[in-house]
Amino acid sequence: MQTTLAPQYIGTPEGEQAEAILRKCVHCGFCTATCPTYQLLGDELDGPRGRIYLMKQVFEGATPTRATQQHLDRCLTCRNCESTCPSGVQYGHLVDVGRKVVDAQVPRPMGERMLRWALKEGLPSPMFAPAMKLGQAVRGILPAKLKAKVPAPQTAARNGVVWPTQTHARQVLMLAGCVQPAMLPNINTATARVLDAAGIQTLVAPEAGCCGAVKFHLNDQDGGMVHMRRNIDAWWPFVQQGVEAIVMNASGCGVMVKDYGHVLKDDPVYATKAQRISALTKDLSELLPALVPVLKPKLNASVMARVGRQAFHPPCTLQHGQQLKGGVEKHLADLGFAVQVANTEAHLCCGSAGTYSVLHSDISTTLRDRKLGHLDALQPQAILSANVGCITHLQSGTDVPVRHWVELLDEALAF
Numbered sequence: 198m199q200t201t202l203a204p205q206y207i208g209t210p211e212g213e214q215a216e217a218i219l220r221k222c223v224h225c226g227f228c229t230a231t232c233p234t235y236q237l238l239g240d241e242l243d244g245p246r247g248r249i250y251l252m253k254q255v256f257e258g259a260t261p262t263r264a265t266q267q268h269l270d271r272c273l274t275c276r277n278c279e280s281t282c283p284s285g286v287q288y289g290h291l292v293d294v295g296r297k298v299v300d301a302q303v304p305r306p307m308g309e310r311m312l313r314w315a316l317k318e319g320l321p322s323p324m325f326a327p328a329m330k331l332g333q334a335v336r337g338i339l340p341a342k343l344k345a346k347v348p349a350p351q352t353a354a355r356n357g358v359v360w361p362t363q364t365h366a367r368q369v370l371m372l373a374g375c376v377q378p379a380m381l382p383n384i385n386t387a388t389a390r391v392l393d394a395a396g397i398q399t400l401v402a403p404e405a406g407c408c409g410a411v412k413f414h415l416n417d418q419d420g421g422m423v424h425m426r427r428n429i430d431a432w433w434p435f436v437q438q439g440v441e442a443i444v445m446n447a448s449g450c451g452v453m454v455k456d457y458g459h460v461l462k463d464d465p466v467y468a469t470k471a472q473r474i475s476a477l478t479k480d481l482s483e484l485l486p487a488l489v490p491v492l493k494p495k496l497n498a499s500v501m502a503r504v505g506r507q508a509f510h511p512p513c514t515l516q517h518g519q520q521l522k523g524g525v526e527k528h529l530a531d532l533g534f535a536v537q538v539a540n541t542e543a544h545l546c547c548g549s550a551g552t553y554s555v556l557h558s559d560i561s562t563t564l565r566d567r568k569l570g571h572l573d574a575l576q577p578q579a580i581l582s583a584n585v586g587c588i589t590h591l592q593s594g595t596d597v598p599v600r601h602w603v604e605l606l607d608e609a610l611a612f
Contacts, residue, residue: 198222198249203258210463211294215256218291221284222249228278228288233546233564234271242268245278245288252295261299269296271560273553274414275513275546280520289518290459293418300416316552317415321407321424326379342558345593353382355607360386361393368398370435370443372428372450375407377585381600384585387607388446388481394610395491397484400440404431410453413460414551422464425457429470436473443474446481446603448584449551452518454478480521481603482583485528493532497611505578507536507605510568510591512584513546525583525602534605536581539571549590565594573597581605 200219206212228245229235235244242251248268255261269292276289305313319325332339332347339347353359369392373385389399405428413421432443445451458472509526516522526536548554548564569591572580580595581602582588592599 198224200253202256206256211298212256215291215294218287219253221286223284227283228281231277231281231544233273233275237560237563243271248272252291255298261302263303266299266303269299271557273546273550276517277513277544280517296416297418313415316555317412317417320411321375325376329379348380348589351381351383353386358390360389363393365396365398367396368400368440370432370440371399371401372405372408372445373401374447374450377447380589381585383604384446384601387604391603391607394495395488400435402431402435408450408453410449425461426467429467429474432474433470442479443477444479444481448480448512448515449586451478451480452514480515480519482521482525485524489528489531495611496609500609501533504534507534508572508575508577508580509536509538510547510572510580510582510587512582512587515583529602537575541571547587547591549586551586554590565590569595
């Protein structure tokens with residue numbers, strides 16, 4: 198797509214990045230067929246092609262409006278369009294810089310600013326855990342909408358084991374995350390137990406916290422980069438000591454950390470380290486091929502016999518953001534589990550999308566119910582996923598248990 202930058206964007210990091218991405222787009226429209234918001238709203242400007250055109254206009258000098266901002270806001274950043282695009286347009290990076298430029302010119306209403314501030318400051322805060330604990334204590338009397346955001350308390354132990362105590366020569370780092378330890382702590386401990394059973398020790402750097410995605414995608418990109426640099430500093434001694442990988446069991450965090458090298462490419466202090474961190478980062482599912490032959494003999498036959506059919510919802514951050522498709526269900530099947538993805542629209546977003554379910558609850562709920570309809574058609578005993586946001590969002594709309602796939606594997610291990 199021919200693009201002529203306005204003078205104020207020539208030579209700027211945002212302008213140069215936007216121009217390079219825009220020039221790859223041939224405006225074919227294949228992306229509209231896989232865009233969730235276009236599917237629901239039927240508005241060209243609520244699809245990738247329309248949003249690209251809006252951003253092109255802004256970078257060519259047009260003044261963005263509140264409508265421009267809202268069309269960009271309604272994007273889930275699921276990156277399904279990237280999986281569909283025949284030209285390799287990096288839409289996710291484009292919408293990041295587009296939102297930054299538009300927000301600098303279009304003031305938001307006070308209520309919207311306050312809500313976005315509360316989300317970006319509250320979710321990564323140390324106060325989130327006690328707030329979640331309080332919410333769980335009074336969960337039974339909460340209004341339905343708020344109750345849906347507060348999962349029931351979960352134990353992090355299995356058979357009395359919370360965190361393995363064995364040491365192993367093979368070691369990996371794991372990001373505990375910001376909301377996951379408070380909302381669904383068993384995901385992290387299950388990960389450590391599964392890896393321990395395979396002879397791999399899981400390490401956690403206490404100083405590492407939020408991956409940076411919450412602030413970055415709420416257009417506090419500087420704040421997001423503060424989180425990124427802090428994590429790099431926390432992990433770097435372990436990298437120097439030779440950890441095999443930095444493992445992510447939340448695909449939303451994984452796609453962000455794998456992007457550190459891109460986000461910090463112009464940082465003279467952190468650019469090289471960020472590239473190294475991104476290269477070391479692996480989604481937990483990427484370890485599965487090597488884990489299958491080690492773990493299969495250790496599975497409990499009686500547990501395996503009663504597990505039943507499991508439906509798997511691949512998060513957008515896994516299948517589109519990280520381009521990891523089919524691995525979880527294939528390797529769980531290799532272990533003997535009956536796992537199936539939805540027969541219809543398995544590629545579409547469930548509507549969680551980080552803070553999207555709070556900021557755009559109507560669209561988010563519609564997408565959730567649409568997704569659950571396809572998953573329920575499989576009549577599963579449980580629904581599996583790979584991201585804390587998807588798990589809690591889907592669970593808010595169904596009585597079928599929803600959990601991380603690693604919890605199923607942990608439950609089936611005999612120890």
